[in-house]
Amino acid sequence: MSKETLLEVEDLHTYFYLGDKVAKAVDGVDLNVHKGETVAIVGESGSGKSITSLSIMRLIPQPPGKIVSGSVKLEGRDLLALSDKEMTNVRGDDIAMIFQEPMTSLNPVYTVGEQIAEMLLRHKKVKTKKEGKAKAVELLQQVGFPRAEETVKEHPHQLSGGMRQRVMIAMAMSCDPKLLIADEPTTALDVTIQAQILELMQSVKEKYHSSILMITHDLGVVAEMADRILVMYGGQIVENTSKYKLFTDAKHPYTEGLLASMPTIEEDKERLESISGTVPPADNFPQGCRFAPRCQYAMEACTKEVPALREVEPGHYVRCILYDENQGGTAHDS
């Protein structure tokens, strides 16, 4: 990959200390996002996607959460080493974020305009509130509000879910961030609205030349949006490859299972595959490979130690013993 790296996360560990238990929500995540690239993290509920993104933003609720180790570098600058104050300058300005719940992610007591203007003022993009409001109108127009002048004066509850998510996007883009993190931006929305939002995100990305780190559990959305896909399971990345590779040549048994268990609109599956069992809780991961208890290829060695994420093909990383020649694993084709 010749492209310039924007974000680089190395060996990130974020734990939650809950009484006598420790939930290892994120347990050794490596990822990087290049300039102009859209990277998606997929995985089932509880696999640690949100915590990874929040860790990057340093927004982990603390206590009980804590970033235990690792580094998060934005254009080479280690975010974890910044003071709290410096970090607030990064948030919103360098990295912006939108969330899953458009319904609750906007402050109900302030108007849409106020909330956008506030962010602009905070990052000194404008000097006065008035200027901020004017800019807000402009931004709203860009995300497709026909009546933007009126919308800025409205309160979030007066808008529909899709509209709120647009406001969130407008707000996120207002300071021209280098990276946009979108945590399940369309999960709460209907398909038709989801399509609108995804479309909007694409266009916004092109316009602002920003990179996107997109989090979702919907493989369909990933297929639409991403350049590269990271599959997360049990607080770890288990597979990291380009979109095309993933959907045509998934290597990790978990990814394989996911794809097979998903009904799609294109093909008629006689019967869905399914992965037995459930996602292990973050405070009680099995020994060794975390997927082993549910894996159809699991073997003795899998339960010993956590396999490393290794590059099995150029740009295709998999965390599975099957692809580890040293362990005598043999690649299989599904």
Next chain:
Amino acid sequence: ACGDVNDENFENDNAGNNDVNNEADNNDNEDEENDDADEGEAQEGGNATVAMYSTPEHQFNPIYYTSSYDNNIIEFAYESLFAQDEELEFYNELAEDWEMNDDQTEMTVELRDDVTWHDGEEFTADDVVFTYTMIASPEYIGVRQDYVDDLVGYEEFSAGDTDEFEGVRAEDDHTVVFEWEEPTVTPQYDTGYYIIPEHVFEDADAGEIEEHPASTDPEEIVGTGPFQMSEYEEGDYYFLEKYEDYWGGEPNLDSVTWEVIDQSVMTGLLDSGDIDAVFEPDGIEPVDLDTVEAMDNINMYQPQDLGYQYMGFKLAHRPSEDVENAVYDVDNYETNEKLEDPRVRQAIAYGVDREAMVEGLIHGSGQVLHAPFPEASWAYDEDAPVKYEYNVEQAQELMEEAGYEDVTDDGYYEDPDGEEYTLNLEYPTGNEPRERAATVIEQNLEEVGIRVDVQSPREFDAHATRVEEDEPDMDLYLMGWSLASGDPDPSAIFGAEAAYNYPRWYSEESEQLMEEATQAPDAFDQEYRQEKYAEWAEHVSEELPMLFLWSMENNFAYTDRLGGVTENPVNMYKNTHEWYVTEE
């Protein structure tokens, strides 16, 4: 520590009535002490602070007020023709001189001519006539008729039949004549009521006076007294300034402040000197006595109070029709068999430890009462009544004599028919010692073997209604009363058909004695009456329509700083122009 608001009605009258009490106070020693105690230098001017525990009701018109707290203000601002001195003898206040005609029905009073009202107007005979006429007038809706209803022409005038009240008339600017239908024994008492200014109230009729600003707004009060109201904060402070042109001489003090305080912090305030005196109507509560007595800057003055507590025996009940129609007819009285036998009542008298109650409940600041005459009264005869000393055996003997026996062996007597014997006792809230007494009586009598069922206490008014309306289930009740005012004639309370004869006691002997005691011409002889009342007292103590519990002492206290106080058993607020404070 509960307020005794409900009893105020009784006490008020008492405060206004100023009885004739012959006996001087029994605190001579302390009296002298006080005089010596005035160590500091008398100060020109200054302010004295007097405390009361409850808020005046802001009815400051003497002819309408009912609360003794209002009276506190009135005492400083208004005056009457006659007042009682520390020996309880009448002396002239606004009167200069007086004389009675021979058949004791007409009194001519000459007024002082140097008296002015606070607004500068002269005080004249018209004011006196006005005051009495107002009380007698048909529109009058207050409760002070007692002062006028024996005067000539009252009936006609108060019924509205005539426009002229004959009973009182102005002979000239400074001479007033009172005329009674019957000979009166106590003319100075009857004519000794506060005088209100005609020129202030003349436009109002007697009914309207109640709401007149000069009645309800402290700042508008116009009297002749040494102090006049200047500023106030309702329910908190009442600030009285001296009336410089007071006829008795310019008052020493610049001002007197009445402060409303909570009884619970009184000792603290007295100790810190924030207040100078606690006098009528509250005095020092028994609980605080020890604390106050222990303070070294305090003068105590403890005259007898005319209020007393008793336990009534419902000897009979009026039938309900009579209650409804307010009829009092001895022939209809339904006897309460449970208490019919005087021996039972005597047994109860023996069985109740009244001495202990006086000691325990009122901290010794009072005495056991044996007959309804105040010690101060000429009708009082210490040896006349039977004195029931606490004696359980004697009580039991009497019960057994009366045929009561503990058949069931449960520690309680059954009545002569062998039926369970329980007496219901009712009592009101509002007077802490009395409330506590209910329990004591129950337990005392339990020891004798008489079962008492103590009902839970009621609000005073509710209780009073039940007593008055002869609640059929009631056997015993607790109540307070005030000792005979003015004349000792007990017939208003003990007469067989008197409304206030709550026990519904009927005794021929008593009726006769009471009648004899007031029959002219013998009754003009006080000794004769004294004898009759002694006989009556003995009779009443044997018959026991009620068990007199105790009469209290007042506990008045003031600091060394306050001087010139006239210690007067019925009224501490006389000669206040002589009050002074010493330099600290």
Next chain:
Amino acid sequence: MADKHTDEQQNVSTTQQPETSESKQKKNDSPTKLILKRFVRNKLALAGIITLLIIITVSFSAPLLTDHDPTRTDMLNVNAEPSDEHLLGTNPSGQDNFARLLYGGQVSIQIGFYITLIVTVIGVVLGSLSGYYGGRVDSLIMRVTDLFLIFPFLLLVLTVVTILEDTSLLIFVVTLGLIVWPNITRILRGSYLSLREQEYVLSARAIGASDFRIMRKHLIPNAIGPIIVNATVVMAQMIILESGLSFLGFGIPDPTPTWGKMLEEARNLGVLTQRPFEWFPPGIMIVLTVLSINFIGDGLRDAFDPKSRSRR
């Protein structure tokens, strides 16, 4: 909204053991047991329940601890100082303060308890009717509670206590119960309103369960948290209220002792400064009891609803 709810729930659930490790887990951790476990872990609540138990035990074993009859007056021994005979001295009626403290505790606690019982029963019945059926029944009940709430509580109590001339313990308790119910009814109605919308209630209806069954099996057991928590609040309030009313002279009539009445006797500087043995014990008892009950209530709230851990 629903999705978010699910989300949270999911996080909770994933911390539970998966089915595969089922065997390792202790069997049948019923919700009640879980609540108890959570409750016991709360130190303040545990301290509260221990204190309360001690207070109750001591109060109710009064006959074992003192020979004195708390109502027995002794006129020759009033306002006695503490002695071996009278551990805390005697009051102005010569009643033994220690005995009054113990027996008074019984009365005060019973007052609190019975009022709470009445209020809770009314609250549960009316709250369920109102919350479950809604519509007219609900409007009617809510209007009535509104009306009650408009009158400041103490003024209403005083007015009613005055009107009812007779105040025996029973009347006292019933009266207060009848005045205090609206608050709890409202709260429970709120709980029922939200419970009614739960899918398991809908599913119970879908299987044809009767209203009564739904209330009995689905609503009340799930509303038990708020019910108990509010009961503790009421109980604490009532114990305080009793003392306030005693103070104003509208409490339980003599000679029945209560803590409030004992405390009321200290309404005097002299007593306050010179006879602390008379007011301190009942004062501290009231404070401790109320504090304990509040801590228990708070602990229960957390135990019943772990998400509200941070709440009041």
Next chain:
Amino acid sequence: MTVNEKTAQADETEAAADREVLVEVKNLKKYFPVKGGILKRTVGNVKAVDDVSFKIYKGETLGIVGESGSGKSTLGRMMMRLIDSTEGSITFKGQEITNVRQGKVRPLRKDMQMIFQDPYASLNPRMSIGEIIEEPMVVQDLHDKEERQRIAGDLLETVGLSREARDKYPHEFSGGQRQRIGIARALSTRPQFIIGDEPVSALDVSIQSQVINLMEDLQDDFDLTYMFIAHDLSVVKHISDRVAVMYLGRLAEIAPIDSLYKEPLHPYTQALISAVPSTDVTKKKERVVLEGDLPSPSNPPSGCPFHTRCPEAHERCRAERPELTDMGNDHYVACHLYTDPETGEVIRD
């Protein structure tokens, strides 16, 4: 049974009216009053379900799709008689059940059951799994206690849980497991008809497929008829025989899955299908992106409710409400594009 089989079956019986109708809904409406004005009078209605008619044949699965707020749940609840309908009729096994009073619906519930969306909220946390599964039998007064316990145990095994689970409580299970328990309960009275209101929406893909498979298996084993409400078109496509598309309380289109997904007629259906993100990375897909949001059901647009967002809307759509028209092959659509404005005749291309 596979999808293909199902379709084949459908084809066979295609024209035949002899397919046994289990449930029939005619002109069903549900209006929720909207209170407003100063006195809180009813000032309008939310037309949650507005004049809906369809049939469900024995043994089939009818999928209902539509956006949030389109009235899917309301429809399901009306059919379960959990809420009263405003108008129209519901016939179950030939018996009119619309007007059975709430007190009398219990016997019906034996044959009709419902599975709910939220596996966390649909099980009473204070009842053990045994109690939960037995409850329908208790309510219906079926069997004695022991028998009920045995059945509950069997059912647990049927849905892939162990018998021991009976003594546990819901909080001890994961979402997928709970949904299985919900299914077991629905089966306990041996119903013929089950309405699933988004039974898999809250589940993760890997779990979702387990439940879908289970439901399919049970359909065969227990001879069930399903009405499957969902907003995920892929899931609906997988499980259903026929699909009804709802929009603002009305049916836009109803058809067997093959024809619906291959040849959607209604512009809304077309948009809906094209909006589903494709996992086929090899093909680039044309997409119809709809403008705007779902209008408020309390104030639905006049004429065709979809005209505000429809790319092909024309004058007539604004004025006239399209009726559901038979396009042949069991395919019905409510759209003016397919009827002649003059004659009202069906236009086929």
Next chain:
Amino acid sequence: MYKYILRRFLIFIPMLFIVTVVVFTMATLAPGDPLTGEVLDPTVDPEVVEQRREALGLNDPPPVQYMNWLSEISQGNLGDSLHYSGRTVEDLIMSRAPNTVYLAAFSLFITIVIGVPLGMYSARKQYTPVDYTATVFGFFGLAVPNFFFALIAVYVFSFQLGLFPPQGTISQPGLTGIDAFLDRLHHLVMPGITLGLASTAIYMRYTRSEMLDVMGQDFIRTARAKGMGEQNVLYKHTLRNALIPLITLLGFEFGTLLSGAVVTEAVFSFPGLGQLFLTGIQNQDFPLIMGINLIIAVTVLVGNLLADIMYAVVDPRIRYD
């Protein structure tokens, strides 16, 4: 918005009417009347008392009395006090209300100034010693009977330390301007704190819980993600949302304060409505009791109305239609 207010107002009217009926019914149910006491006075002629009863309308049937009363109050006339002869109920209430208003306002001020920030602080420092201390203080405030607290406060602060006057509203008459104000304030401190004790505790607990609630909301995370500083998040985003529910509490606060005032005013001899009410109760002065009950109920109703309106103003989510 106006419609919303109007609707609230329309609910207010029937409530008001019912309130009068209830107040009146309570009064009629009461035994005896204020003249019963005078009947017992031997010096008073029973007939006179009966005349007074007649004159005061105490002998009319209840509905007639009610209608009379209602027509009077509709003219702003609450009737004559029975106990306070010659004074009208409105005059009495007016003479006392200012004191209680000062007291309530001061206590509310204390409640808000202490309770809210303490709750905020406690929420910010959740599970720290500060939080626990505040929690214990909160529970303590709820556990101490306020008269008991008052007595001890009087003892300590008035008599031992001499910091505050133990009773009354002013220390000397005749002060003007700032001196008068400070004098009053000085007298308000102890009763105000006593009265506000429980409320402060409640507000503190409430603020804390609301703050924590809001702090867990998504939009707070959004604010942080926007790069907002901690102070801004706390004061701008959290506080405003957390305070909204407190407004409802405020609506009833006046009623609550008045209840407490009955006790507090008694201890501090503070001549306010509470004391007046108590005197009314003790003397069965039903016009007065009715008057105060009515005034308070109306005040609480108005308070609720205002709270509702305020709620609608600060919370844009409220729908006005």
